[in-house]
Amino acid sequence: MLATLVAAPYHKPGWVYEEKYDGYRILAYKEGPRVTLLSRNAKDKTAAFADVARAVAGLRRRSLALDGEVVGFDPHLVSRFQLLQQGGVPLVYVVFDCLWVDGQDLRNEPLHVRRRRLEEAIGSPGKTAHVFPSRRLAGDGFAAYEEAKAKGWEGIIAKDDSGPYVESRSTKWLKVKVHQEEELVIGGYTPPGGSRTHFGALLLGGYAGGALRYVGKVGTGFSQRTLATLHRKFRPLLQRTPPFADPPREKGAIWLAPRLVAQVAFQEWTSDRKLRQPVFLGLRDDKRPGDCVLP
Secondary structure (H helix, E strand, C coil), X not given: CXXXXXXXXXXXXXXXXXXXXXXXXXXXEEECCEEEEEECCXXXXXXXXXXXXXXXXXXXXXXXXXEEEEEEECCCCCECHHHHHHCCCCEEEEEEEEEEECCEECCCCCHHHHHHHHHHHHCCCCCXXXXXXXXXXXXXXXXXXXXXXXXCCCEEEEEECCCCCCCCEEEEEEEEECCCEEEEEEEEECCCCCCCCCCCCEEEEEEECCEEEEEEEECCCCCHHHHHHHHHHHHHHEECCCCCCCCCCCCCCEEEEEEEEEEEECCEEXXXXXXXXXXXXXXXXXXXXXXXXXX
16 A cells, blocks of 8 residues: 655544654565565565564464565664665564454454554564554644654654555555655766766656656765665666656766666755755665656
8 A cells, every 4th residue: 555645744533643764665474484575566575674574473473464664763763764775773664554464354444453453463662673563643644744843754644544455556545755755767877077986976767657757866875885886787777878758968978778766865846847955865676667756
């Protein structure tokens, strides 16, 4: 189930509000001792998130299907996508829905029932080191948004407490961003300059009307290791022509087949639909390029 992006905070009676996390969306399946963790594009992440898989395997229920986000928290308990890329912090599975428990399909049950079954399956926060229920916020959507702003969270998710779980994008779940982040397709790069090695900046785009539209370039947020790793990934994707319907006039630009997805933080969209002050956060292998549709 995917949330619909809205531009401003939202409040409606009968809705609940949760923290929006900045990590990998993961479905966890448990059948006896066997656990499988799948990303939203069905990639098996069980080995990559082994501590989480072991924690789910240790839950008391015989069979479970859980929906949540694997995240890394900074010292202020703010989830940061970069921490998943860099490693060095414990990974936590923040669970916000329960779809199946011990042979019972819960998807048509209202959210408040699924939440209760979720909390029963997981136990109290802190009981299992790598699995927690998602954080519920103030009952008023505007107050919840202010709380997210004050604590530096990515945003909030508003949910209809009586709604079922549907396997599509839905207006029963709404997301409001505090910080601007977007998943965008890498369509090329510029040559390195000065002391920079491998490449200068990434050329980014998103889909609109079926065409890949150029939205700007990002040249910050890279470590030397990241520059080298990305450059290796670019080699098999080189092509002669730009993948953009409206390619930028960049001297010496090197074009790539649109196969890689980057997560980028930025200040705002400009009036001509370009990124202002973007920063590279990391690659995403859990999202298809075609899913990167411009808002």
